[in-house]
Amino acid sequence: MQSESARMSSAAEARFRVQAPNSKPRVIKVIALDALSEDVVDRLAKASWNQATFFTAAAFAGAPRLEQRVSKEGWLRDLSGRTRDLIDEVDTADLVVMVATPGENVAVAAMIGEACSHKRVMTTALIVGATSASDETLSKTLAQVRPWSLMVVIANADDYIEDMLSALRA
């Protein structure tokens, strides 16, 4: 007798997979950490997304050292220039994607990462334009984002971000 497993694996049975939705849209916050990444994020924001919103923290590149006690209010701007509360934004996120460019000051990753850690929100760092960066430059950027990123992607071209967000149902 053929087993249930064998039948389930057939092309004929695959047609009977339940068609109902199996997930709710995820809220993804995409944050540029530096001025160059801001251009990438700005371009991305012009596309149509379900639950993705776009910010910049480039203006806060001179972030305080972690041990300094500072408020986490502010620290973000939306792309129209309004200041946003970092904690509020992280609190409503399922995933925070930080976009960084090698060689830029991305110390603000620590502030964002700490907020995500506090709220137990998953973080991904995307380093774009790495093809032309030296190992030393890339190393400096990695040193700033690695401690705060549960996933790091080093992409040669920034068109990957769009594909990644689509794949994540952003």
Added chain:
Amino acid sequence: MIYNGPTIVEGEFCDMLRKAQNDLLTQTGPGTPMGQMFRSYWMPALLAGELPENECPPVRVKLLSERLLAFRDTEGRYGLIDEFCAHRGVSLWFGRNEECGLRCPYHGWKYDVTGQCIEVPSEPEASGFAQTIKLKSYPLIERGGVLWTYMGAPDKQPPPPEWEFATVPRKQTFTTKRLQESNWLQAMEGGIDSSHVSFLHRGDLDSDPLFKGAKANQYNLSDSRPVFEVVESPGGLYIGARRNAENGNYYWRITQWVMPSFTMIAPRGNHAVHGHFWIPIDDENCWTWSFDYHPIRELTRAEVSAMREGKGIHAKYVPGTYRPLANKDNDYLMDREAQKAGRTFSGVQGIAMQDASLQESMGPIVDRTKENLVSTDNGIIMARHRLLRAVKALVEKGVLPPGVDPAHQKVRSAAIILPPDQPFKDGAREALIARPDVAPASV
């Protein structure tokens, strides 16, 4: 053949791999974009042992949805030709392998290893009729105990494959193949999905003879939540999994993926290094090729014995076939007691069949519009991104895809300990390149 399937649309990737994109990546028959891409490479077609001697029986081979026949003639030449006689469509598998050709038993038409008909007994030899008949054929070469074929345009045939496992001395390498009853892509994606190892294979690190005893296993077991980094490489991707090591350093395991379907898993201790190829048979089946080799030493008898017994990444077979003994018709010999007791995580025994059982359970071609990828799936997302980009460049501009260049094939996986701020691509630069007589970077 006119291809009426999906085409590549600018910027189209969305919706968790749209159906059109899923079709594009999973369909590899003649005339399809992904089929054209696979036909750019030398691919493993058979084990050399399947054609063990001159004039041995021919072997039926289906690759990329084409039915072919492999044979070895009187002088040891290999041929891979259209399976069916040009006369009445009889399968030449019934043919007689004799005197430098394969003779159809129906009316005696005879073909050489290039598919050229060299004799039609019913026609006068002087008529030249035989010369007008030629079956489609592909080159078939032996390298590293594997017979490789190239199914693309003859004028674009690349140099022979340079994968290290196929170029080291024969006593240093061991390769098997097994039938996988699913599309190639979902199988290959399992090979670059490093995050499943901590769950599905957690019972095997300490027990499998081809894994146990390495110091690195302790890093795996003491830090079950690795952090991943995905980096583009010339031929595909480096997928790094990092865990905490001593003195604030990181222990890195770096998997190589080279397009379209080669993966190499990071080594452990002085064990052999291993990896896979996934080669489409048709759109609902593929061959999982599994190799183990050591760059600087011969494999021990114990290692080869374990591989033959289906340990490590290999599998036991239904006798006389390449179908795994644990297969979907017997529920993969599911052992619920072992699952409950934690001896295996899924209840299926052996790394190979733990993977295959779950990948086949997705159905012959998984419906990717229903998947919910998460951040740790970036290796898979990036691989699809690169495949789509490469296939578009090939189809529209004729750009050879990554992985065809032999330099892209001279790669190694690596396990290495690095300072916390060092990019693994930089710190492991030498370790990620295959160098003759140089030991692999392993912990």
